[in-house]
Amino acid sequence: QVQLVQSGAEVKKPGSSVRISCRASGSGGSFNNYIITWVRQAPGQGLEWMGRINPMLDAPHYAQKFQGRLTITARASATTGYMDLSGLTSDDTAVYYCARETASSWLRMWGQGTLVIVSS
């Protein structure tokens, strides 16, 4: 049974960058054929779609809001993907989730979430 395991909580200064990893563990754990999506949730707020990548095509797609400071990477043969967010502000304080899309684009499998706190 594959699970998505994310890296631990981070505390960052305003203006800095954060990298969060998302590892597919368990039998059959790799990103082949699966699109990886990143979603975030600010404290007390709703879910916000950030972007996704198709590892087979190495083709990321980002929400306009994050263009220029979000980088999502994942390799088809690898078991770990990454989300890099730069230019952090307090508004980026949130729980960040990776999720794996099924072939039908359903977000059925989620990582446990990673809390990022941006504070001076």
Next chain:
Amino acid sequence: DIQVTQSPSSLSASVGDRVTITCQASQDISNYLNWFQQKPGKVPKLLINDASNLEEGVPSRFSGSGSGTHFTLTITSLQPEDIATYYCQQYDRLPRSFGQGTKLDI
């Protein structure tokens, strides 16, 4: 970009009530809509895919309907364990988008 508007934003109901949450898309998304349940401090859980298909293990009191731009999530006979925030999400076009969420209280 496709906007997804969910209503109500919060809802208070009693055990045994029938509850309906609606989701309106800004353009036709066919049936490319998911419903998620998120309990406090937990990871979102996919409840319904393709607007009306119940995920395995989801109680039959949950149902989804709709197509095009108007969708509903219905819970018949509300149970205490249904306390959560519910989100719809369209996956017809990129970028994907979520509704604002409906917080359900008893």
